[in-house]
Amino acid sequence: MLKAQQLHDIESLQKVCESHDNLKLKLNWDMLRSRGSQEPEDFFMYESSLLVGFIGIYGFGDKVELCGMVHPNFRNNGIFTKLFQQAIEACKNQGFERILLNAPADSVSASEFLKKLPCIYSISEYQMKxxxxxxxxxxxxxxxxxxxxxxxxxxxxxxxxxxxxxxxxxxxxxxxxxxxxxxxxxxxxxxxxxxxxxxxxxxxxxxxxxxxxxxxxxxxxxxxxxxxxxxxxxxxxxxxxxxxxxxxxxxxxxxxxxxxxxxxxxxxxxxxx
Missing domain, CATH: 3.40.630.30 (Gcn5-related N-acetyltransferase (GNAT))
Structure with a gap:
C-alpha cells in the first residue's frame, strides 16, 4: 500500500505535468489508492524531497498498463528511462503476457520517448465527460x-x-x-x-x-x-x-x-x- 505522502507527491507531480503540457494523464487513482500487491507496482525518483519522476503499472488480468511522468524541470536527464527499465523488469517478473504503454495523444515528450522503444501502436481511447x-x-x-x-x-x-x-x-x-x-x-x-x-x-x-x-x-x-x-x-x-x-x-x-x-x-x- 502506498503511503499518504507518496500519494500526495504523485498528485502534486501530476498537476505540475498536466498544467505544463496542457494534457490529461491516466494514473488510475482508484488503483493507486488501493494498492495491495506484494509485488512492486510503483517506481519513484526523488531529488531531495521533491518527486521528479514516477511510473505506475496497472494489472488487468493477463495484461498490464504503464503510465508515468517526469517533472518539466528535470526532463532529458534519463529519469524516465531508468524508471521505465525498472517497471518493465517488474512486469516481466510478474509474468504479464501483454504490456501496454499508455500516453496522452497530445504529449510531445511521450511521443519522442516511444519512438526509441520496440513498440507498436494498438488502440486509442476517448476520455469522456x-x-x-x-x-x-x-x-x-x-x-x-x-x-x-x-x-x-x-x-x-x-x-x-x-x-x-x-x-x-x-x-x-x-x-x-x-x-x-x-x-x-x-x-x-x-x-x-x-x-x-x-x-x-x-x-x-x-x-x-x-x-x-x-x-x-x-x-x-x-x-x-x-x-x-x-x-x-x-x-x-x-x-x-x-x-x-x-x-x-x-x-x-x-x-x-x-x-x-x-x-x-x-x-x-x-x-x-
Whole structure:
C-alpha cells in the first residue's frame, strides 16, 4: 500500500505535468489508492524531497498498463528511462503476457520517448465527460451492490464475454478491483444482466467495467443503467467521467446519448521488448 505522502507527491507531480503540457494523464487513482500487491507496482525518483519522476503499472488480468511522468524541470536527464527499465523488469517478473504503454495523444515528450522503444501502436481511447444533459430515471431496472459469490461469478463471466478475457485473467482482475469504489450488478426482472463500477473521489466520479451480457444488448438496458448511475452520481459530484475505445462505435453512441462528450484521447502501444 502506498503511503499518504507518496500519494500526495504523485498528485502534486501530476498537476505540475498536466498544467505544463496542457494534457490529461491516466494514473488510475482508484488503483493507486488501493494498492495491495506484494509485488512492486510503483517506481519513484526523488531529488531531495521533491518527486521528479514516477511510473505506475496497472494489472488487468493477463495484461498490464504503464503510465508515468517526469517533472518539466528535470526532463532529458534519463529519469524516465531508468524508471521505465525498472517497471518493465517488474512486469516481466510478474509474468504479464501483454504490456501496454499508455500516453496522452497530445504529449510531445511521450511521443519522442516511444519512438526509441520496440513498440507498436494498438488502440486509442476517448476520455469522456458528462455535460449534464437532462435525463430521466428508469424504474424497470435494478442496480444493487455486488456482494454474493454469484455476483463475483457473474462479474468474471461478463468480463470473459464482453472484454474477451480468459477465465484466469478475469478472476485476477476482479480480485483486484471488486473492492475499489462501488460495484453494481444490473438486474432486469430479477435476472443479472450486467455490471458497472463507480469510483468517486475529490468531487468527481469515474465509471468503469460497464458490461451487459451479449444476449441482453440492443434492448436499451445499458442506456437505462448508465442513466440511473449518472443521475445518482450527479447528486454527489460535479464531474462524471468514463473511457471508451474509439473504434467501439456502439458504446460511443450510447455514451453520447447519455450526455457524455469526449475531451481527451489516450493512446496505447504494445511493448515488444
Amino acid at each position: 458528462y455535460n449534464h444533459t437532462p435525463l430521466e430515471c428508469n424504474n424497470d431496472i435494478v442496480l444493487r451492490q455486488a456482494s454474493s459469490l454469484q455476483d463475483k461469478v457473474a462479474a468474471i463471466e461478463l468480463d470473459m464475454k464482453c472484454f474477451d478475457m480468459t477465465e484466469e485473467a478475469a478472476k485476477s482482475f476482479n480480485e483486484r478491483v471488486l473492492e475499489e469504489g462501488t460495484y453494481y450488478i444490473i438486474e432486469v426482472e430479477g435476472k443479472t444482466v450486467g455490471k458497472i463500477r463507480v469510483y468517486r473521489e475529490h468531487g468527481e466520479s469515474w465509471i468503469y467495467s460497464f458490461a451487459v451480457y451479449p444476449e441482453y444488448q440492443g434492448k436499451g438496458i445499458g442506456r437505462k443503467a448508465l442513466t440511473n448511475v449518472v443521475l445518482d452520481e450527479a447528486k454527489h459530484v460535479q464531474d462524471i467521467y468514463l473511457e471508451v475505445e474509439i473504434k467501439n462505435e456502439h458504446a460511443l453512441g450510447l455514451y453520447k446519448s447519455c450526455g457524455f462528450e469526449q475531451f481527451h484521447t489516450q493512446d496505447y502501444y504494445v511493448y515488444k521488448g
